[in-house]
Amino acid sequence: MNRCTLLPFLFGLAFTFSCAHPSGPFIAEEIKLPADPDGPDGYTPLDGYEAMEIPADNPLTPMSATLGKELYFDTRLSGDGSRSCYSCHVCEKGLTDGLPTAIGAYEKKLSRSSPTLWNIGFHSEFYWDGRATSLEGQAAAAWKGGNMGASDAQAIVDYLNSLPGYREQFEVVFGEPATTDNVPKALASYMRTIIGGNTAWDRWMAGDESAMSESAQRGFEVFKEARCTLCHVGVLMTDQQFHNVGIGMDAAEPDVGRYKVTGLEKNMGAFKTPTLRDISKSAPYFHNGSVATLEEAVQLMLAGGLPNPHLDAFLKPAEISEQQFADLMAFLRSLDEPCDGTAPPLP
Numbered sequence: 195m196n197r198c199t200l201l202p203f204l205f206g207l208a209f210t211f212s213c214a215h216p217s218g219p220f221i222a223e224e225i226k227l228p229a230d231p232d233g234p235d236g237y238t239p240l241d242g243y244e245a246m247e248i249p250a251d252n253p254l255t256p257m258s259a260t261l262g263k264e265l266y267f268d269t270r271l272s273g274d275g276s277r278s279c280y281s282c283h284v285c286e287k288g289l290t291d292g293l294p295t296a297i298g299a300y301e302k303k304l305s306r307s308s309p310t311l312w313n314i315g316f317h318s319e320f321y322w323d324g325r326a327t328s329l330e331g332q333a334a335a336a337w338k339g340g341n342m343g344a345s346d347a348q349a350i351v352d353y354l355n356s357l358p359g360y361r362e363q364f365e366v367v368f369g370e371p372a373t374t375d376n377v378p379k380a381l382a383s384y385m386r387t388i389i390g391g392n393t394a395w396d397r398w399m400a401g402d403e404s405a406m407s408e409s410a411q412r413g414f415e416v417f418k419e420a421r422c423t424l425c426h427v428g429v430l431m432t433d434q435q436f437h438n439v440g441i442g443m444d445a446a447e448p449d450v451g452r453y454k455v456t457g458l459e460k461n462m463g464a465f466k467t468p469t470l471r472d473i474s475k476s477a478p479y480f481h482n483g484s485v486a487t488l489e490e491a492v493q494l495m496l497a498g499g500l501p502n503p504h505l506d507a508f509l510k511p512a513e514i515s516e517q518q519f520a521d522l523m524a525f526l527r528s529l530d531e532p533c534d535g536t537a538p539p540l541p
């Protein structure tokens with residue numbers, strides 16, 4: 195039976211009702227990993243693809259991912275108790291939030307659109323501009339910064355340690371109570387289990403001819419012929435590089451993107467190529483959410499991006515017929531991922 199507890203919230207400002215927490219000893223629903231991270235082949239959650247790199251100081255185990263998933267879904271991690279990591283990366287919106295630009299804790303307006311997180315553990319640079327170079331660093335920044343607004347992360351950690359269910363799990367995973375350092379580690383472990391590889395396209399690539407319609411199969415050919423695969427390449431559907439497509443460059447003060455990280459002129463207005471997995475669900479599109487529908491986003495890319503002095507040289511206009519456009523859309527819809535956004539029981 196569930197017991198409703200009234201938690202005096204951290205800063206005494208608000209009270210939150212928490213009804214999801216079972217009474218009695220807390221039992222976590224352990225995540226099963228598709229491959230053994232310590233085995234000879236390493237962690238290979240994507241069939242036939244290279245092993246994911248796991249940092250030596252944050253080993254991935256079923257229990258670390260399980261703890262991370264609880265934290266990822268827990269609104270008590272945010273400064274004002276309003277949102278969890280999952281709030282902006284939801285299944286129904288292709289692991290984004292469906293807003294043009296995100297709104298963080300304390301209703302803080304953020305400048306960019308929430309990106310999808312499919313296969314994020316295979317990336318080596320994070321955010322639209324790649325400014326974070328580890329998933330642990332990214333998770334810490336998302337938690338303590340504007341997204342989650344946990345500027346007093348220590349107070350939140352103290353609160354987590356007051357809950358026996360969390361305290362015990364941190365002891366099991368890290369051999370210590372929750373700290374501002376190991377919370378992002380657990381979040382990163384969970385994110386390494388957000389694996390996208392179960393689309394109709396994946397099944398078709400694995401040899402199941404019936405998995406994709408003939409239109410979608412033709413669309414895959416169009417996708418390659420129109421040179422989309424120069425950037426949206428391979429099983430990850432991204433080259434993990436940064437390109438200027440021209441989005442937002444006509445603004446009075448454009449978002450300079452990757453340039454802010456490298457200071458290199460060629461990176462002016464360049465952003466990380468997003469994966470196209472689950473793309474049909476993640477409208478609106480691009481780093482500033484400026485394009486409402488997938489059809490318009492694809493038209494824009496087919497036109498070779500938006501003209502500006504820093505436009506990527508890879509982008510060239512591609513003329514295709516109406517039938518080819520329909521086929522291309524059918525292909526992109528075959529990249530829909532099955533997704534389960536059920537929150538785990540929380541301590």
Ligand code: HEC
Nearest residue numbers: 279282296297298306307308309320321322333336337341
């Ligand atoms: C208010 C909405 C919001 C919340 C809450 C939120 N995020 Fe995000 N997330 C974003 C936005 C917006 C970006 C892109 C920011 C940028 O590129 O500057 C992002 C980027 C990311 C990325 C990088 C993706 C990539 O392609 O490089 C990861 C990973 C991520 N978030 C994980 C998390 C985690 C973990 C939490 C909880 C600690 C979290 N997010 C909470 C909106 C949110």
Ligand code: HEC
Nearest residue numbers: 420422425437439441465467468479480481491495496508
């Ligand atoms: C030069 C590399 C490059 C090529 C070629 C390219 N793209 Fe992209 N694509 C990107 C980048 C980078 C972005 C993100 C740009 C931004 O938000 O500023 C993007 C964004 C998108 C988006 C929106 C994704 C989202 O999550 O918002 C779609 C859809 C898309 N591309 C489809 C295509 C299609 C279809 C083609 C082929 C006609 C194509 N792209 C060719 C680099 C490329």
